[in-house]
Each structure stands twice: as structure tokens, then as C-alpha cells.
Amino acid sequence: MDLHPEDLIEREMCGELSPAERERLEVHARQCAACRLERMARTDFRREAESPEAETDVQRLLATVAAPLAMQWVPTRSRIGSARMRHLRFVLVSAAVISVTGIAAAARWSGTLARIATVAPAAPVAAAPLVQGTVAPRHRAGRAVDAPVPEVASPDPVAPVVDVQGSNVPVAGVATPDPIVPVVVAPPVAARAPSQAIAAAPVARATVLAPPSSPALDAPPVAPVDAAPDAPTIFRRANAARQMGDHARAGELYRQLLDGFATSPEARASLAMFGRMLLDDGNASGALRRFDDALRVGPGALREDVMLGRALALQRLGRVDDEAKAWSSLLSAYPSSVHSERARRRLRELGRS
């Protein structure tokens, strides 16, 4: 049966093309610029996805988004500073809060999150992360249980970033109605004006509480206090230095974080980033040490990328057997990983498929 060229391309993508079908597809592609472009572009995009830059992007994204779910803060990007990005960060944490209110609240009050609070001391005001929302117990209809509730009634004046219409796929910036309104406890003293916190209200209606010990929401921001940097601050500075290309400074800060706050969540997260940076800088043995440390301290948010980095480090060190085992471990733990094709290809190259 003569298949349509589109079907031939489909079979090619699935690796099911017979020699005769391939010949037919090649003949068609010589005449059809669109199909020729499609095939070339697919290869282009696949290569782009497999680039080291893409791996770094994933690490950064996870550090920015996944970590706050556990740590309740969002790292600062070097170029973040606009009201829009402050808003974005607030929305980010709020979205997480919206989705996890019940369980997180229970964890908060049962002491699970207390570990985080003790790890990231709140004393140095200047070092406080930009967003420090913590989750209070559930409240219905905006009524707080333990404190007066100044509600933020007006929606966010900043328009949602995405405005796709007529879609059955939700996009970011469109709130999911939730009958149970999450309550975000205002940080003791945020690094931004409280009025900004209200102006940058999340997409869903949220109630902002001022805990008994915190100043009123309309009070002026407290002047920064010069204090020794804590783990979140060092982590932010290290990431900023790395993103700016100042790897020497970034390495210094990562080491400072690992030496001074070894048990902090930030130190754990930094191992993956530090390792990747060293790998990019050609220090494969140093990178391998960091990746091994990252896996040793526990299965963190960046485990998949750590395993990838470890395999790459072993590859560069020429430790073929260990490298093959590392790729196999990655495939075993994450068979549907975006790096799986790369892992399989490398294992084939090593004759271990």
C-alpha cells in the first residue's frame, strides 16, 4: 500500500520506515520543500533540546519552581527586579500555595516545615528572601481563625501574562476557582514594601494576614539590617554570579554555603548547580565529587539532572565502565526522561545497549 507522505514521515519518526518507504519519502522530500523543512527542523529542535544549555535550563527552572514548594521562597534571578517579576514571583508562590493549601497547612502546624524555618533563620531582615509566604490553616470565605483578616478584594492590577482564549487547556495566569481561599501569612518584614505585596496579589483572591508579631501591612518597610548572610542569601548570590558568568565568585559562594550551612536545603540544591558549573568549566573530577555528594545526601529535586551530570563527568574522565553504569542508572530511574534518548545512544556507542 502506498502511504501518504505524512504517514511516511510518521513512520520515519517512529523508526518503522522500510527501505522502500524511505526511498519514496526521499523522492517526495526532494520535491516538497515543506516536508524537507519539517524533517530538517525536527532534527534541529532535537539537537537543541539535547544541548548542555537545555540541561542547565531545567536545573534552573526546578530550583526556581520546585524548591519553593518545599522551602517557601523563590530564588532571585540576577535580572529580576521589575515590578512584573516581583509579581511573577508572588504569583508563583501563590499558585503553589493555592494548590497545596490543605496538606501544607497541616505540615506547617505539625512541624514538618518547622525544619525549614530552623534551617533558614529569619533574623537577618536584609537577607530575607523576597517572597516568604508561609501557609496558614485553611480558612473559608476569607475568615481567619487566629487573626483579623484584611482582605485583598481587588484583583491583580497587573494583567495576566497569558491571554489565550477559546482554549480547553488552561494557561498560566488564569486562576482556577477555589472555594477554599488560601491564606498567605505576610512575612515578618519583607524585602519589598507591603503595599507592593498587596498590589501584586496573585491571580486567585488571597487573604493576607499579618501575624501578631509583624508590623501592619500599611507600615513603611523597615530599613535593611546589615547582618551576616544566611543560606538563602548566599544561594541567591551564588546563582546570580553563575548566571552572570562569574564562575570564580559563584564557586566561592557555593563553597561558603556548603561549608557554613551544610544541612540547609539551599546547600543541597547548590550541589547540582555547582557540579554542573564545574562540568561546564571542564573540571570533570570536581563536578563528579559534587554530583556524588548530591546523590549521597538524598534524592532531591534535581536528582535526574544530577544523574545526567554524573554520567557526563564520568564520560569526560574516560571511566567507561562507570559511565555506562551511570547512564543505565539514569535510564532505570527515569525511563521517560528527556535525556533517555541520549543515554541510550551513548550506551550503544559504548556497546552496552
Add this chain to the structure above:
Amino acid sequence: MGVADQELARVVPIDSASPSVPPSIPPGPTSRSAAIELARRAAAGDVRATRRLLEIVAPRVARTVRAVMGARHSDVEDAAQLSLIGFVQALPSFRGECDPSQFAARIAVRTAGAVRRRSRSRQSAVDAAADVDAIEAPPEEIESARRKEFIRGLLDGLPEEQAEVLVLRIMLGWALKEIAATSGAPLNTVRSRLRLAKEALRRRIADDPKLADALDLSEVEP
């Protein structure tokens, strides 16, 4: 524990008592059914399941956003973050009919497309082709960058459904059946959308012979 995991545990002992991930949520639940179960728990408000789910979908979201917007686009990180926010918000509507990563990728396609369009409207003076020409790289990389930017530029003028199919097919390499399963559209509908998108692609190539030459896409007589 598989052989590979045993090897990993031997080479790099993992502290199973780590407090960051509870025993009920293993670090690598990657089967589709496990991911769907995580999504169900996340939608119900399980913070750890949400976190684990984000770890699973983030690579695909990042790849999707980079593909749609271009790795050098200044709003890539914002779009990726927004896509994950959209994913978390959309979890209650996730019916478990596809892999959560694919569901997240669809959200990322639309989110990144919207961010890109908005960004282009803000910076209408920016010429993408000029940006590509500014790349200092081997010729084959420049050609690759041109092709990718050409496809991205095409997306801006396509109806949303066609653009989505084009992204999933060309940029992400999905099979038609995968696209149909994830979008909930019949296979023939997906075929039709792809056909229309490729017709638009042909028109764009025909309308710009200079670019077609640059991309080595001039029609060849049989």
C-alpha cells in the same frame, strides 16, 4: 531495586532517611500510571506529590518553552515558570487520559506561544532574521537557527490548534497518535490540522524565495 539502582546505591549510597521526600513517594516514579497517581494526589492538595510531579514535568516543559520561543529569547524563563504555574492550576481538570508530562507540554506550548506573541507585539521592531544573522557560529548552525526561527515565525500567523499540532509534531517530535491522545481530538482532526499548517508552511516558503534559497528549500523539479 533494579541492577542499575543497585549499582547506583553501591557507588553513591543514598540516605533513605532523607527528610525531603517521604518513603511513599519514591524519587523516580516515572511510569505513566505512577505519574497519573501523583497528579491525582497533587490535585487533591498533596504538597509532596506536587513537588515530585513538577520534577517530572519540568524537563519537558523547559524543552517545550525553549523550542517555541527560542533559547535566546529573553522571556524563556518567565514562560517556563508560568507554564508550571498553569500546570499546577490545571491539575484539577486533568483527567488522567495521557501522561502528565504531555499535559504539561500542551500547557507550555500555549503559554510560551502567548508570551512570545506578547513579546513580539512589544518589540515589533526586532527582526528575528537579523538576530539569527548576528550569531557567530559555523554555517550549519546558522542554517539550523534560521530554520528554527522560520518555523517559530510561522506559528504566530497560524490558528491556535494548527500551531499547537505543528509545535508538537516538528518541535517536539510527537507522533500523530500521541498528539491526538493528549489533545483529545480525533486522529483525523489532528491530521487535518497538520495538513493545514503545512499548507501554510508551503505558502510561506513560496512567498519568500530569498529565504527559501537561504534555507536551501527551493522546490526541485521531479
